[in-house]
Amino acid sequence: MTAVPVPGLVSAPPSSxxxxxxxxxxxxxxxxxxxxxxxxxxxxxxxxxxxxxxMAVTNVLANGLAMGIxxxxxxxxxxxxxxxxxxxxxxxxxxxSYILIIATFVTLADMLLAATFPDxxxxxxxxxxxxxxxxxxxxxxxxxxxxxxxxxxxxxxxxMGAGFTxxxxxxxxxxxxxxxxxxxxxxxxxPRFEPWVFMMMPPGGFLTLGIALLGLAxxxxxxxxxxxxTA
Amino acid sequence: xxxxxxIFVSTLxxxxxTLVMFLGLCSFFGVTAKVETAWRLGLxxxxxxxxxxxxxxxxxxxxLARTPFxxxxxxxxVIASVxxxxxxxxxxxxxxxxxxxxxxxxxxxTNCAILGLALFxxxxxxxxxxxxxxxxxxxFGLTLAxxxxxxxxxxxxxxxxxxxxxxxxxxxxxxxxxxxxxxxxAGMGSAE
Numbered sequence: 001m002t003a004v005p006v007p008g009l010v011s012a013p014p015s016s017x018x019x020x021x022x023x024x025x026x027x028x029x030x031x032x033x034x035x036x037x038x039x040x041x042x043x044x045x046x047x048x049x050x051x052x053x054x055m056a057v058t059n060v061l062a063n064g065l066a067m068g069i070x071x072x073x074x075x076x077x078x079x080x081x082x083x084x085x086x087x088x089x090x091x092x093x094x095x096x097s098y099i100l101i102i103a104t105f106v107t108l109a110d111m112l113l114a115a116t117f118p119d120x121x122x123x124x125x126x127x128x129x130x131x132x133x134x135x136x137x138x139x140x141x142x143x144x145x146x147x148x149x150x151x152x153x154x155x156x157x158x159x160m161g162a163g164f165t166x167x168x169x170x171x172x173x174x175x176x177x178x179x180x181x182x183x184x185x186x187x188x189x190x191p192r193f194e195p196w197v198f199m200m201m202p203p204g205g206f207l208t209l210g211i212a213l214l215g216l217a218x219x220x221x222x223x224x225x226x227x228x229x230t231a
Numbered sequence: 232x233x234x235x236x237x238i239f240v241s242t243l244x245x246x247x248x249t250l251v252m253f254l255g256l257c258s259f260f261g262v263t264a265k266v267e268t269a270w271r272l273g274l275x276x277x278x279x280x281x282x283x284x285x286x287x288x289x290x291x292x293x294x295l296a297r298t299p300f301x302x303x304x305x306x307x308x309v310i311a312s313v314x315x316x317x318x319x320x321x322x323x324x325x326x327x328x329x330x331x332x333x334x335x336x337x338x339x340x341t342n343c344a345i346l347g348l349a350l351f352x353x354x355x356x357x358x359x360x361x362x363x364x365x366x367x368x369x370x371f372g373l374t375l376a377x378x379x380x381x382x383x384x385x386x387x388x389x390x391x392x393x394x395x396x397x398x399x400x401x402x403x404x405x406x407x408x409x410x411x412x413x414x415x416x417a418g419m420g421s422a423e
Contacts, residue, residue: 048399051256052343096311099340103304110303126350133259133343169238202251203410210403217395 018199025144030155035041037159042168044209045216049136054168055205057127061184065165065170066120067127070109072161075140077105082145088148098141099132106131136160174208175199235364237420238357242368244416249376250406251413255344259380260402262335269381270374271328272335274422277318277370279339280348282313284366287349288359295353298359305348307340314340379409 028036043049053071057063081101082089089097107145112129121128131137140160145153176182179199181189198204246401248254253277256408263269295302300388318336321329322343329336348369352362 048260049257051260052253055252055256095337095340096308098306099311100304103307107300107303111300126347126354128253129350130343130346132303132307133341133346135338135341138341201414202253203407203414205253206403206407206410210400210407213398213403214395215402217398217400223396 025148028152030151033152033155034159034162037156037161037163038166039163040060041160042163042167043136043160044164044171045213047136048206049139050164051110051128053127053134054171054204054209058122058168058175058205059179059200060171060176060210061169061172062120063123064168066117067124068161068165068168070128071127071134071136071164072133072158073109073112074102074105074137075157075161075164077108077138077157078102079145079153080150081105082141083148083150083153086146095138095148097140099144102137102141103132136164171205171208171212174202174212179204193212210222235361238361238364242365243372243375245419246373247413247416248347248369248416249373250410252347253326254347255342255373258338258342259376259406260399263377263381263384266351266378266381267358269329269377271331273370273374273377275332275336275341276339276344277367277389279313279345280366280370280373281363282309282317283345283349284352284362285359286313287352289355301351302353303362305382306346310345310349310369311340340416344369345410353359376409380406383409390422 031229041047044051044054049069053067056065078098078101082098085097085101099181106129109131111120113124114127115168140156144156148156175181176184177188181187181193181195242248246252249256249259258276259271262272287306290309291304295305314337316327317339321336323333348366352365357365380402384402387401387405
């Protein structure tokens with residue numbers, strides 16, 4: 001495992017970002033399949049897919065975490081079924097079939113969440129059923145799961161879900177700490193802290209992700225420059 | 232009547248679908264490079280929203296009352312068919328507009344604003360007329376947000392911004408400012 005060169009977020013040169021070409025994705029180890037979603041093709045920070053839930057539910061960490069786990073569940077489930085049935089789904093009706101498979105798993109996730117964590121389910125409201133319309137799911141089904149064996153589709157779904165969950169946790173931690181002064185509901189700063197309410201409101205979501213992306217671009221730029229100097 | 236007017240204004244400004252409720256962000260970031268395409272896509276979305284409100288009402292009244300667990304699946308299938316029909320109709324009767332919208336037309340299916348409208352309409356139990364007004368307000372709100380963003384981005388093209396801000400970072404900060412401006416409308420009254 002250690003001999004595999006890991007295509008990480010920081011080590012990859014920007015020019016090597018792979019385009020989504022038609023046809024099967026190149027062969028890779030299971031570890032690379034999982035790692036791709038967390039690093040170089042991170043759905044939120046690199047591909048900008050699934051923006052609506054990213055912004056809407058990341059005001060507190062618990063919501064971001066629940067949304068990430070629910071999306072991972074749907075990604076793995078739909079990846080498994082799309083890949084299982086890839087030889088039987090006719091080309092003309094493939095999008096509709098993928099949407100139906102995705103919608104089935106979203107309904108399952110919705111019911112499971114409502115049965116186990118009713119409070120979080122109520123706080124997320126319509127954003128759990130809205131996972132159906134997350135471009136990330138249809139994108140992975142069409143570009144990856146429909147063209148690879150089952151184990152790779154599941155690995156990819158798991159990696160993409162993990163990358164999505166990590167990005168959501170990052171954003172919601174920033175927003176909850178600044179906007180409420182707490183983490184997972186535990187008070188952090190005591191009574192003298194005046195919450196920055198702006199972070200809890202919609203503009204705070206745009207601003208947090210915007211600053212995160214600017215920071216990421218800045219780090220990449222610095223690394224590129226340093227590589228030029230040392231070369 | 233005043234109820235209908237409030238639904239319209241609150242959906243258009245106070246609870247703008249894109250800037251306050253975070254629905255339809257993919258097209259908000261993806262299709263706002265040019266004003267021309269942006270408002271055309273907004274109007275196409277408005278049309279789909281109105282058809283969706285109509286079909287969601289029919290589904291809620293006659294089908295889903297007994298089978299609520301099928302809601303997500305039924306809504307998404309109906310939306311996909313509505314978009315497919317619109318695509319065929321445009322191809323036949325307005326081929327110029329069809330070519331201009333291109334790939335973005337089928338992508339309306341995965342626009343969360345459409346599914347979101349159907350879900351909110353259900354959870355607030357709107358009547359048919361209220362639902363149609365809701366869809367109209369949401370559609371115009373979407374068009375407004377798309378055109379505003381596209382106008383700003385057209386200006387940015389001509390200015391010299393730092394290299395790190397050339398990609399999405401700057402666009403998101405601008406979206407934050409627009410959203411902040413729309414928060415000002417919250418003073419007009421709270422939505423339900």
